[in-house]
Amino acid sequence: MEIQVLTGNISTLSVGAALAELYEGQDPLEGVLVAWDQALGGAISRLRAKGEIKGKPRELTLIHTLGRLRPERVLLVGLGKREELTPNRIRDAAAEALRYARRLESETVATTILGAGVAGIKHEQAAQALAEGAILGLYTFRRHQARGENSQDLEKLTLVDPRRKNRAELGQGVTTGRILAEAANQARDMVNEPANYMTPTILAQEAQKVAQAYGLECQILNREQMEAVGMGALLGVAQGSRQPPQFIILRYRGDHKSSRLLALVGKGITFDSGGISIKPADGMGEMKGDMAGGAAVISAMGAIAQLKPELNITGLVPATENLPGGNAYKPGDVLKSMSGKTIEVISTDAEGRLILADALCYAHMKEKATLVVDAATLTGACQVALGNICSGAFTNNQSLVDKVLRAGQETGERAWQLPMFTEYKEQNKSDVADIKNTGGRYAGAITAAQFLAEFAQDTPWVHLDIAGTARAEKDSGATVKGATGVPVLTFVNLALALAQEEEEA
Numbered sequence: 125m126e127i128q129v130l131t132g133n134i135s136t137l138s139v140g141a142a143l144a145e146l147y148e149g150q151d152p153l154e155g156v157l158v159a160w161d162q163a164l165g166g167a168i169s170r171l172r173a174k175g176e177i178k179g180k181p182r183e184l185t186l187i188h189t190l191g192r193l194r195p196e197r198v199l200l201v202g203l204g205k206r207e208e209l210t211p212n213r214i215r216d217a218a219a220e221a222l223r224y225a226r227r228l229e230s231e232t233v234a235t236t237i238l239g240a241g242v243a244g245i246k247h248e249q250a251a252q253a254l255a256e257g258a259i260l261g262l263y264t265f266r267r268h269q270a271r272g273e274n275s276q277d278l279e280k281l282t283l284v285d286p287r288r289k290n291r292a293e294l295g296q297g298v299t300t301g302r303i304l305a306e307a308a309n310q311a312r313d314m315v316n317e318p319a320n321y322m323t324p325t326i327l328a329q330e331a332q333k334v335a336q337a338y339g340l341e342c343q344i345l346n347r348e349q350m351e352a353v354g355m356g357a358l359l360g361v362a363q364g365s366r367q368p369p370q371f372i373i374l375r376y377r378g379d380h381k382s383s384r385l386l387a388l389v390g391k392g393i394t395f396d397s398g399g400i401s402i403k404p405a406d407g408m409g410e411m412k413g414d415m416a417g418g419a420a421v422i423s424a425m426g427a428i429a430q431l432k433p434e435l436n437i438t439g440l441v442p443a444t445e446n447l448p449g450g451n452a453y454k455p456g457d458v459l460k461s462m463s464g465k466t467i468e469v470i471s472t473d474a475e476g477r478l479i480l481a482d483a484l485c486y487a488h489m490k491e492k493a494t495l496v497v498d499a500a501t502l503t504g505a506c507q508v509a510l511g512n513i514c515s516g517a518f519t520n521n522q523s524l525v526d527k528v529l530r531a532g533q534e535t536g537e538r539a540w541q542l543p544m545f546t547e548y549k550e551q552n553k554s555d556v557a558d559i560k561n562t563g564g565r566y567a568g569a570i571t572a573a574q575f576l577a578e579f580a581q582d583t584p585w586v587h588l589d590i591a592g593t594a595r596a597e598k599d600s601g602a603t604v605k606g607a608t609g610v611p612v613l614t615f616v617n618l619a620l621a622l623a624q625e626e627e628e629a
């Protein structure tokens with residue numbers, strides 16, 4: 125889809141649909157709506173007077189212009205109360221409106237700059253939110269269907285503003301929004317891809333493609349190299365699969381004067397059968413998405429390389445399948461992690477924390493990370509606790525988690541912090557090794573995080589459990605059914621914010 129910025133009058137464009145905003149409240153019609161109302165014989169004012177148009181968030185009103193205006197249809201987009209408007213709301217409204225336009229099979233759509241100048245939202249922010257809403261909201265995954273490319277996709281979206289002086293700002297907003305949303309969609313593609321098309325090797329190739337495209341350093345450790353650094357936990361999980369494990373490293377260096385380094389770590393289980401502790405058959409196919417954290421890291425690194433924050437960042441993705449088989453690791457096995465700590469395997473289905481243990485060690489031991497944020501579809505318990513509304517956040521450093529939570533809030537990827545009281549650690553005590561890989565029935569998301577904390581050690585670290593948020597059951601705003609791309613936007617926004625605070629210091 126092409127996104128264009130145009131200086132001019134939206135009413136003069138021959139498009140399938142033209143979008144304009146409406147707010148809740150009794151204020152008189154404004155801007156382009158005055159002209160549309162007149163041309164349509166007062167239809168908009170009458171619908172408002174009758175209460176059919178309220179301007180509530182998510183309200184969409186379609187009016188056919190039947191030759192009275194150049195656009196074939198106008199689509200009035202409710203944005204709610206003016207003072208409550210946020211870029212998130214603009215993004216979601218744009219996504220809903222454009223999906224509606226797509227259902228009408230209109231191939232070209234024009235829109236005013238929804239929300240610009242309202243509640244302190246700048247033209248650039250509004251344009252960014254519009255571009256994000258368009259690209260995220262119209263996402264489809266049809267690679268494996270015969271219909272393929274040829275169903276009615278929106279061809280062109282034109283952002284129209286009457287003032288020439290806003291043009292550069294609008295263009296900048298669209299560019300930023302496009303980079304962010306396309307990164308999230310790229311992660312969605314990887315997560316939606318079935319596991320036979322997204323093996324650890326293919327995931328590593330995706331990372332290499334991103335590195336090539338945007339100028340990142342890419343290094344992939346193979347099994348021998350993992351053995352050499354002592355990644356016994358990752359290698360234990362990988363034992364049952366015919367697919368070779370891959371340890372993916374992407375490096376972005378945006379600040380050569382600083383030793384500050386952010387490591388983004390993502391769980392890369394390309395299929396989680398549970399291993400010998402095998403999962404029930406029902407819904408097992410969803411476990412093709414158990415590399416959502418890893419996909420988010422790879423895509424976020426690509427967006428970071430394009431947006432160029434002044435900060436050093438390394439992306440790390442331990443990638444393997446988790447399968448049963450004659451050589452698979454077993455309950456009762458003891459694994460030796462890269463840190464030297466030994467781990468008793470209680471369940472081979474608690475594999476995510478094992479591969480992350482070695483990745484977290486690698487982050488501080490080899491990459492010298494000073495800040496670490498990981499994302500993982502780690503526990504069903506987190507999904508039970510928080511549902512699909514927000515991710516779980518866990519930390520050993522309150523100031524870092526505050527930044528992560530803010531970065532998520534601003535991008536519409538919410539997270540909620542759960543406690544890390546030391547008492548929870550007791551559930552991970554083993555009789556035969558230094559730690560065990562499950563903590564029993566209660567507080568499963570927290571005991572998993574406490575396990576990871578042992579391997580993050582003293583480095584400021586945040587863990588995001590995205591088991592509930594990596595997939596959506598239905599379309600809603602900028603989210604579409606299937607993979608969500610969470611937490612790509614959080615990662616990128618966090619990187620930008622950390623670079624900004626360094627500059628201010």
Ligand code: BES
Nearest residue numbers: 471473474476501502503504505562591
């Ligand atoms: N990948 C799963 C967690 C998961 C569950 C992600 C549902 C997305 C949706 C993880 O590897 C797992 O199997 N966790 C176990 C841990 C248990 C054995 C301690 C779980 O949550 O049941």
Ligand code: MN
Nearest residue numbers: 396473474475
């Ligand atoms: Mn598992």
Ligand code: ZN
Nearest residue numbers: 393396414476
């Ligand atoms: Zn898993």
